[in-house]
Amino acid sequence: MSKKIVSYDPGNGDLIGDIEVTDIADIDKVVSSASDALANWMETGIDERVKILQRAYSNLESEMNQFAKLLAREMGKDIGRAGGEVSGTVYGGPYIARDVADALKKQDAGGGTSIEYRPLGVAAVISPWNYPLAMANNLIVPALVAGNTVVFKPSEETPLIAQKFVEGLNEILPENVLQIIHGDGEQGRVLVESNVNIIAFTGSQAVGKDIMKRASGQLKRLVMELGGNDPMIVLEDAGIESAARFAVASSFENAGQMCTSTERIYVDEKIADEFEDRVVEIASYYKVGPWDMQGVNIGPIINKKQHDKIVEHIYDAELKGARVLLGGSLQPERYINPTVIADMSEDMLLEKEETFGPVVAISRFKTIDEAIERANNSTYGLGAVVFGKVAAAAVADKMEAGMVGINRGVGGSGSSPWVGAKQSGFGYHGSPEGHRQFTQVRVVST
Ligand code: NAD
Numbered sequence: 001m002s003k004k005i006v007s008y009d010p011g012n013g014d015l016i017g018d019i020e021v022t023d024i025a026d027i028d029k030v031v032s033s034a035s036d037a038l039a040n041w042m043e044t045g046i047d048e049r050v051k052i053l054q055r056a057y058s059n060l061e062s063e064m065n066q067f068a069k070l071l072a073r074e075m076g077k078d079i080g081r082a083g084g085e086v087s088g089t090v091y092g093g094p095y096i097a098r099d100v101a102d103a104l105k106k107q108d109a110g111g112g113t114s115i116e117y118r119p120l121g122v123a124a125v126i127s128p129w130n131y132p133l134a135m136a137n138n139l140i141v142p143a144l145v146a147g148n149t150v151v152f153k154p155s156e157e158t159p160l161i162a163q164k165f166v167e168g169l170n171e172i173l174p175e176n177v178l179q180i181i182h183g184d185g186e187q188g189r190v191l192v193e194s195n196v197n198i199i200a201f202t203g204s205q206a207v208g209k210d211i212m213k214r215a216s217g218q219l220k221r222l223v224m225e226l227g228g229n230d231p232m233i234v235l236e237d238a239g240i241e242s243a244a245r246f247a248v249a250s251s252f253e254n255a256g257q258m259c260t261s262t263e264r265i266y267v268d269e270k271i272a273d274e275f276e277d278r279v280v281e282i283a284s285y286y287k288v289g290p291w292d293m294q295g296v297n298i299g300p301i302i303n304k305k306q307h308d309k310i311v312e313h314i315y316d317a318e319l320k321g322a323r324v325l326l327g328g329s330l331q332p333e334r335y336i337n338p339t340v341i342a343d344m345s346e347d348m349l350l351e352k353e354e355t356f357g358p359v360v361a362i363s364r365f366k367t368i369d370e371a372i373e374r375a376n377n378s379t380y381g382l383g384a385v386v387f388g389k390v391a392a393a394a395v396a397d398k399m400e401a402g403m404v405g406i407n408r409g410v411g412g413s414g415s416s417p418w419v420g421a422k423q424s425g426f427g428y429h430g431s432p433e434g435h436r437q438f439t440q441v442r443v444v445s446t
Contacts, residue, residue, distance in 0.1 A: 002020050002021065004019065004020055004021060005018060005183070005184075007157075007158075009074070009290075009291075010076040010334060011289075011299065011300040011334060011335075012290060012334070016070075016073055016074055016160060019159045019163055020182065021182050021183045022181035022183050024186065024187065024190050027181060027191055027194055028194055030181055031191070031196055032195070034122045034149040034177075034179055035122050035195065037174065037175065037177050038121060038122070040174065041119075041144075041149055041174065046101050046145065046146075047101065049097075049144065049145050050097045050101050052172065052174070053097045053144060053173075054094040056168075056172035059168055059169070059172050061090060063164075063168060064083070065083075066164075067086045067090075067133075067165070068082040068083040068086045069082070070160060071132065071158075071161045072291035073291060074157075074161050075129060075130070075132055075157070075161070076290075076291055076299040076300040076301075077255075077291060077299050078296045078297070078299055079292060081254070085133055085134050086133060089133040089134055089165075092137065093141055096137075096138070096142065096145075096430070097144075097145050099415060100145040101145055102432070103117075103432035104145070104146060104435060109443070111445075112445055113443060113446075114443075115442070115443055115444075116441070116443075116444060117146065117440075117442075118147070118440045118441075118442055119440070120198045120439060121148060121149075121196070121197030122149050122151060122196045123139075124150075124151050124191050124192065124196040124199045124200070125140050125143060125200045125201075126191065126192075126199065126211075127139070127201075127203070128155050128202055128203045129302055130257045130258060130259070131254075132154060132157075133161060133165055135225075136152060136154060138202075139200040139223065139429065140178065142434065142435040142437075142438045143198070143438045144173075144177065144178065146438040146439045147439075148197070148198070149178070149179075151179050151181060152166065152178065152179070153180070153182070153183065153187060153188055153191055154180065154182070156184040157302055159182050166178060185207070188207070189210070189214060192220075193217075198222070198223070198437075199215055199220055199222050201223065201224055202226075203225075203227075204226060204227050205227045205379070205380070205424070205425075208224045221437070222426075222427065223426075223428070223434075224425035224426050224427050225259070225420065225424075225429055226259075226380075226420060227354045227424065228260055228263070228354060228381075229353065229378050229380040230261065230262055230380075230382055230385070230401070231262075231263070231264045231385070231399075232250070232262045232265045232266070232385040233266050233371045233372070233384075233386045233388070234247075234265065234267040234387045235387065235390075235392060237388050237391075238271070238389070238392075239387070241278065243267075244275055244279045247265055247279055248279055248282045248286070248338075250385070250409055251265075251359060251360040252298055252338060252358040252360075254299075255301060255336070255357065256310070256355065256356055256357040256358040259382055260409070260410050262360075263350075263354060263355055263361065264344065264361055264363070266363050266364075266365050266374055267362060267363070272342075275362075276340070279360055280326050280340050283326050283338040283339075283340050284326060284338065286338045286358075288335050288336075288338070298337075298338065300334045300335050301334065301357065306356060307333075307334065307357075309355070310331075310356070310359065311331055313349040313350050313355045314327075314328060314339060314350070315329035316348055316349045317341050317348045317350050317361070320345060320347060320348050321343065321345070322343045322348065322350075323343050325340040325342050326340040327339030327340065338358055338360075339358065339359045339360070341359060341360070341362065342362045343364070344363040352378075354380065372395060372398050375399060376398070378422075379422060380420075380423060380424045381400045381401045381420060381421030381422030381423070382401060382402060382403065382421070382425075383404070383405065383411075384399035384404050385405040385408075385409060385410060386406050387406075387407055388407075392406050393406060400421055400422060401420075401421050402421040402424065403419060403420075415430060415431050415432065417430050417434050418430055419434075
């Protein structure tokens with residue numbers, strides 16, 4: 001009998017639906033049919049592939065409201081945010097496709113040499129649950145436009161929205177160019193070890209390391225967008241209001257379940273009292289509830305394991321002497337009420353690990369060097385943010401992160417890449433460099 005993944009609303013445990021888990025024995029067949037579909041897809045030519053994708057995304061437009069509702073129910077984010085993710089995906093897909101085609105144009109290097117960008121083959125796209133469409137889309141589009149075929153494994157937490165997305169695109173795409181398999185780490189591991197040529201992964205650091213080991217035998221190409229433990233430094237001359245607003249918004253976004261959410265805040269002791277007071281005030285306005293509640297800002301936590309982890313981090317901080325300014329380790333089922341913790345210290349889980357929950361964790365510093373040292377004392381290096389005036393740029397320059405924000409959040413404009421440093425991964429979402437990851441570069445000299 002075939003196994004099923006059952007999908008529940010994380011806000012109340014209601015059953016949403018189920019979907020068949022892909023049999024381990026079938027994964028090689030899926031990859032092999034993706035491989036068979038390659039020749040035609042490559043021959044289609046890049047401009048035509050862009051047009052086909054544009055049609056495929058237009059095909060989703062009439063269903064955007066249903067998509068948003070399903071995404072919200074399955075992942076837990078409120079309907080406004082879910083709608084934003086859906087429209088970003090549906091309208092962003094064709095935009096990314098054109099960007100990719102531009103990045104992959106043959107280049108003349110002079111002296112009779114040209115540089116070409118050829119498809120790699122079959123791409124495995126493995127994605128997380130926190131932005132179940134956006135994260136997958138950022139990698140599926142460049143993979144397909146480059147002429148690869150794709151086998152997509154979404155998270156086992158959000159299989160239904162992923163299935164609906166792929167079904168919608170596949171009404172237009174040629175057969176087996178984009179396929180989906182369902183399951184958890186077991187299916188993921190088998191896919192990684194199958195005959196795929198590139199693995200584009202977004203998820204946790206631990207799984208990224210496992211994928212890297214398994215991919216090494218055939219030296220498969222890897223794109224790794226992993227977790228973060230993003231620091232924020234608030235300097236003495238920072239605007240308290242803007243810093244406090246950012247600290248709360250970035251710690252609570254998507255119920256804290258965002259790779260670049262602010263996880264640790266280091267504030268100059270001279271302004272710490274005022275900063276903490278304002279953070280608590282702002283955090284108290286945040287409303288916790290299910291995806292369809294009016295005015296909700298913080299949705300449920302995706303599952304019990306993640307909920308337990310957040311509570312453990314808060315409890316650990318309490319045990320080690322932190323001051324609880326709001327919320328705390330006593331939390332309801334499924335949700336985490338806005339929590340603000342002060343006097344975070346280096347031995348606390350809040351400081352050392354990615355908490356991934358709606359917690360503002362604050363520590364005071366005496367010297368800027370001490371703040372920089374603690375901010376950088378992490379294996380992660382996804383984003384880092386500095387608020388302040390005179391020394392802000394100099395401090396930002398010392399941040400060991402792929403993306404740095406000065407008096408604002410991380411993430412550049414236009415075609416800039418989304419990129420991590422250190423063990424937050426390597427490879428990019430977006431940008432010409434990012435799109436070229438899905439190709440084999442060929443240098444042809446005459
Ligand atoms: P996860 O690593 O547990 O799972 C991600 C995906 O990998 C899922 O589809 C899962 O089934 C699959 N998987 C699990 N074990 C596997 C294995 N051994 N081999 C192959 N696939 C396997 O991550 P998650 O809990 O879904 O997502 C949260 C994490 O993702 C956080 O760490 C977050 O910071 C990170 N994230 C990073 C970015 C980024 O852009 N850097 C974006 C979103 C999320």
